[in-house]
Amino acid sequence: MATLKMSISWFFFLQILFSLLSSFAPTNVQGLKVGFYDKSCPKAELIVKKSVFDAMKKDPTLGAPLLRMFFHDCFVRGCEGSVLLELKNKKDEKNAVPNLSLRGFEIIDNAKAALEKECPGIVSCSDVLALVARDAMVALNVPSWGVETGRRDGRVTNINEVTSNLPSPFDNITSLITQFRSKGLGKKDLVVLSGGHTIGIGHCPQITNRLYNFTGKRDSDPNLDTEYAASLRKKCKPTDTTTALEMDPGSFKTFDASYFKLVSQRRGLFQSDAALLDNQETKSYVLKQTKSYGSTFFKDFGVSMVNMGRIGVLTGRTGEVRKKCRMVN
Ligand code: HEM
Ligand SMILES: *[C@@H]1O[C@H](CO)[C@@H](O)[C@H](O)[C@H]1NC(C)=O
Ligand SMILES: *[C@@H]1O[C@H](CO)[C@@H](O)[C@H](O)[C@H]1NC(C)=O
Ligand SMILES: *[C@@H]1O[C@H](CO)[C@@H](O)[C@H](O)[C@H]1NC(C)=O
Numbered sequence: 001m002a003t004l005k006m007s008i009s010w011f012f013f014l015q016i017l018f019s020l021l022s023s024f025a026p027t028n029v030q031g032l033k034v035g036f037y038d039k040s041c042p043k044a045e046l047i048v049k050k051s052v053f054d055a056m057k058k059d060p061t062l063g064a065p066l067l068r069m070f071f072h073d074c075f076v077r078g079c080e081g082s083v084l085l086e087l088k089n090k091k092d093e094k095n096a097v098p099n100l101s102l103r104g105f106e107i108i109d110n111a112k113a114a115l116e117k118e119c120p121g122i123v124s125c126s127d128v129l130a131l132v133a134r135d136a137m138v139a140l141n142v143p144s145w146g147v148e149t150g151r152r153d154g155r156v157t158n159i160n161e162v163t164s165n166l167p168s169p170f171d172n173i174t175s176l177i178t179q180f181r182s183k184g185l186g187k188k189d190l191v192v193l194s195g196g197h198t199i200g201i202g203h204c205p206q207i208t209n210r211l212y213n214f215t216g217k218r219d220s221d222p223n224l225d226t227e228y229a230a231s232l233r234k235k236c237k238p239t240d241t242t243t244a245l246e247m248d249p250g251s252f253k254t255f256d257a258s259y260f261k262l263v264s265q266r267r268g269l270f271q272s273d274a275a276l277l278d279n280q281e282t283k284s285y286v287l288k289q290t291k292s293y294g295s296t297f298f299k300d301f302g303v304s305m306v307n308m309g310r311i312g313v314l315t316g317r318t319g320e321v322r323k324k325c326r327m328v329n
Helices: 002-023 044-058 060-075 105-118 125-139 159-165 173-182 187-198 226-235 258-264 271-278 280-289 297-308
Strands: 201-203 244-246
Touching (some): 060 105, 060 187, 105 125, 173 187, 173 271, 187 258, 187 271, 187 280, 187 297
8 A cells, every 4th residue: 555655656756757857858950849748738649649549549551641741841941830731722732733642631620620629829730740640650550759749730732842852752862852952851861761661652653663664665664673673564564554552561550660671672662662772871770770680760850850840930929820720820
């Protein structure tokens, strides 16, 4: 009995200590910090987590598009929720070509509606995206990480900004490194975040060139394993524009380091995946992750997601906290 009481008071002591420490969590240069809503909306993170877990219980494949949504938000105009905005004339990011499989917007809406009920006008849509991306991975058994919050929402979305800001599956390593660098991300972030392709799907048109007529001589991409190319040709006829392809076949619903094994075997789906072997630093990371005892992927992933979440954020008095994520106030 005494020990139980002891452990209960220890429990509360530790909890108080923890909340004290987290209220001292450092604010970074941009004004983001872990636990930004601890005082203004203490249940915020719980509410988001519940929305994500409820939705993913019904449909676990939502994890992939929810992760990708955060990437698309952050790379176009920074992490400020512009990927969610809808314009009457449809000239918004959602209607740009690379949107293809973006889905799960209703989960963002549900989480936001629950947040507005609990604490109106406090939690931004861009923070919802960041929290949802983390919770979607946690729902897939990825170890959690502290998400920095305090972002505010932008008021602009432009269909023409998507293609120029998002890397393409046809990009080479030089171009990928340059594009990540222009967003403040390094080579390590590039290779680690590419590991997001351990879940989800792509589509035939993204690899038709690798399978047929790669250099105009009716050849295939020499950087694609020949057996794998043959099996992909069975799935993708030259004019196929719709067939979906698992990026990590057999394990496309499991978030693990198997993506790196595939890439090392020249079985990465896109040229942009294969390209990770063309730079000394990214290649050595790929190879290190193929050894199960040496894999630091989960830990690295959280760190790089935090880095990505800092791209072009609006904080302080800039931007606004949208009432509804699909429209500006
Ligand atoms: C390095 C540059 C990247 C390129 C060129 C790229 C390209 C692509 C393409 C073309 C698709 C297929 C979309 C479709 O057919 O519907 C895709 C899917 C995906 N990407 Fe990336 N991506 C990159 C980086 C990232 C990053 C940084 C993340 C997140 C950390 C990410 C997460 C995903 C996920 C989860 C999917 C699957 C989506 C689904 O199943 O609905 N990608 N990516
Ligand atoms: C993606 O863009 C197309 C038009 O290019 C549009 O028809 C489709 O609804 C968009 N997808 C989403 C999820 O908004
Ligand atoms: C990589 O791609 C860029 C842009 O498409 C191109 O200018 C460059 O020549 C390519 N580099 C290599 C080494 O192929
Ligand atoms: C292959 O590419 C070359 C050069 O771009 C083109 O002239 C030829 O028609 C293509 N062949 C097929 C079968 O698509």
